[in-house]
Amino acid sequence: MRIAAFETSGTLGSVALAQDGALVSERAFEKGLVHGRELLPSLRDLVAAAGWVIGDVDLFAVSCGPGSYTGVRVGVATAKALAWALGKGILGVPSLDALAENAPADAGERVCPVVDARWQQVYAAVYRRNPARDAGASGEVRRWLRDGELLAVRPEELLPRLPPGTFIFGDGLDRYAALFERPDLRRGPEPPRHARASAVAALAWLDARAGRRDDPFRLVPLYLRPTEAEVKFGSKAKN
Amino acid sequence: MRVLGIETSCDETAAAVVLDGRDILSNVVVSQERLHSIYGGVVPELACRAHVESLLPVLDRALSDAGLGLDGIDAVAVTYTPGLVGALLLGVAAAKAICLARGKPLVGVDHLQAHIYAAYLTPTPPVPPHVSLVVSGGHTNLYLTRDVADHELLGSTLDDAVGEAFDKVASLLGLGYPGGPRVEAAARDGNPKALRFPRTQLGPGSLDFSFSGLKTAVLYHCRGQNASLKTPPRPIPDLPDVAASFQAAVVDVLVARTFEAVEARGARALVCGGGVACNGPLRERLAAEGAARGIAVHLPPKKLCTDNAAMVAGLGYQLALRGRTADLALEVVPTS
Incomplete structure (x- = not known):
């Protein structure tokens, strides 16, 4: 199975190609919100360099949030249109699942990537090490299994959810270091702070092998919260 | 040549197929008007969330209405300027994806030029050169159109766009959103000569517009001497007269500047497009003035005046003919 994967939820976007679970190539964009400009030319170039044609891609995997609303939407809209135009599959992968893959090998039993979500909130989720992976099923199963939900919460609300020994990392820690x-x-030494398209491809491969697919017509970003306008309107309506 | 047009610059998700820049094979528009109405204006984040949901259903419908698959499409045209940045990005992302997937040429279209092109989708298209007036929620522009793809800007608004003035006055009068149709409806029972609101003229020979003074005059009239009131006390007893008199002032200014432009440039034809070109009194006055002066006035049907993708596909065909295609690095330009 050939997968093309996009990760545009943060300030460092990337595209990756993978075949049967093995990474073929990956390209990161220059830093900044340039996903709209870089995404399709990068995909075209990687596909050509791999000796594929775009129609060879069986599945478009996309980091579907949480993260930059605009960035995630560009990735999701692109993947949807590609899947639709080619009649191929699509899979959304939560950006935090992909980010957890950046945790170092010695991170212990639990990790929690923490991403600055603005509005005095962070995006976060707690992951526990998958014992099956260590038992030898290397590459066949996820290394990190999510415990509970993807969160958009104030950092104070995240703290009680972190079991002792949790390895924490990510740009959400900068503002709330204390x-x-x-x-x-x-x-620990800070792992890379941006989820990678290669991780999106790897996780999508595991899900796709288990038979999971999203409907391109129905896939939407994981925003995790209403818009600012809805929140303000809601509180006005209550008063 | 069959062109698939895509339009997501503001609060409509639209796709259309047009043959040879003339025949509309399909024209699908999903409006978000109801989504934004309680906020009194377009909320960009809500608009973008809706676009990403509507994109594929709208594209799919545009093809099926045209009785075509993507194989039957020769190029994809998309609005890349001006508009809400996050919204433009989505249409452009989809257009690029389709072009890469199916090896089609990509054409980037200016939304305002597309509003002018709407007149070319009618049974009697204009012949350039002509003057073009584009009136919408975000723009009030006068152009000299030398060719469908060559427009010289002659004048524009220095403050509020005309559609914005309608929205603000509608909100002031408690009429809700969108302002254009609501003010027009309220004005039907009013006397347009009841109140004399200002018609701003910006210096001799200027073809620019200003509507903020007019909006303020409406506010002062409605709240009377009580300057501490931000919004006038309701109900407004002479609301129909206020609406009709405001609308008359807007129409007077638009018609005056437009025909000054026609005269200054010796044009023989006039095109008016954009959402505000749906306004009944504006259409009547432009048509009447044109008839009196022997100027051909082209007013597209209302469903081609509001945002749509047929106008994008049509202009996209003309740009493709002129070799003005884009590549996959096409970037959006939110302001024109």
Whole structure:
């Protein structure tokens, strides 16, 4: 199975190609919100360099949030239109699932990527190490299994959800550094802070093999929260 | 040549197929008007969320209405300017994806030029050169159109766009959103000569517009001497007269500047497009003035005046003919 994967949820976007679970190539864009300009030319170039034609791609995998609303939408709209125009499959992969893959090998039993979500909130989710992976099923199963939901919460609300020993990382820690200085939380040399399209491709491969597919007509970004306008209107209506 | 047009610059998700820049094979528009009405204007984030949901259903419908698959499409045209940046990005992303997937040429279209092109989709298209007036929620522009793809800007608004003035006055009068049709409806029972609101003229020979003074005059009239009131007390007793008199002032200014432009440039024809070109009194006055002066006035049907993708596909065909195609790095330009 040939997969083309997009990750545009943060400030460093990327595209990757993978075949039967093995990474073929990956290209990261220059930093900044340039996803709209870079995405399709990068895909075209990688496909050509791999000796494929675009119709060879069986599945378009896309990081579907949470993250930059605009960035995620560009990735999702692109993947939807490609899947529709070619009659191929599509799979949305949560950006935090892909980001968790950046955790170092010695991260311990639990990791929590924390992404700055503005509005005094962070996007986060807690992941536990998958024992099956260590038992030898390397590459066949996910390394990290999500415990609970994808969150968009104030950092104070995240803290009680972090079990002792959790390895935390991500740009969401910068603004709230003091809050997260809890002696039982683990920090290490900071792993890469941007989810990679290669991780999106790898996770999509595992899901696709298990028979999972999204409907291109129905796939929407994971925003995790209403718009600012809806929140303000809602609180006005209550008063 | 069959061109698939895509339009997502503001709050309509639209796709259409047009043959040879003339025959509309399909024209699908999903309006978000109801989504935004409680907020009194377009909320960009809500608009973008709706676009990403509507894109594929709208594209799919545009093809099936035309009785075609993507194989039957020769090029894809998309609005890349001007508009809401996050919204433009989505149509452009979809257009690029389709072009890469199916090896089609991509054409980037200016939304305002597309509004002018709407007149070329009628049974009696204009012949350039002509003057073009584009009136919408975001723009009030006068052009000299030398060719469907060559427009010289002659004048534009220095403050509010005309559609914006309608929205603000509608909100002031408690009429809700969108302002254009609501003010027009309220004005039907009013006397357009009841109140004399200002007709702003910006210096001799200027073809620019200004509507903020007019909007303020409406506010002052409605709230009377009580300057502490931000919104006038309701109900407004002479609301129909206020609406009719405001609308008359807007129409007077638009018609005056437009025919000054026609005269200054010696044009023989006039095109008016954009959402505000749906306004009944504006259409009547332009047509009457044109008839009196022997100027051919081209007013597209209303469903081609509001945002749609047929006008994008049509102009896209003309641009493709002129070799003006884009590549996959096409970037959106939110302001014109």
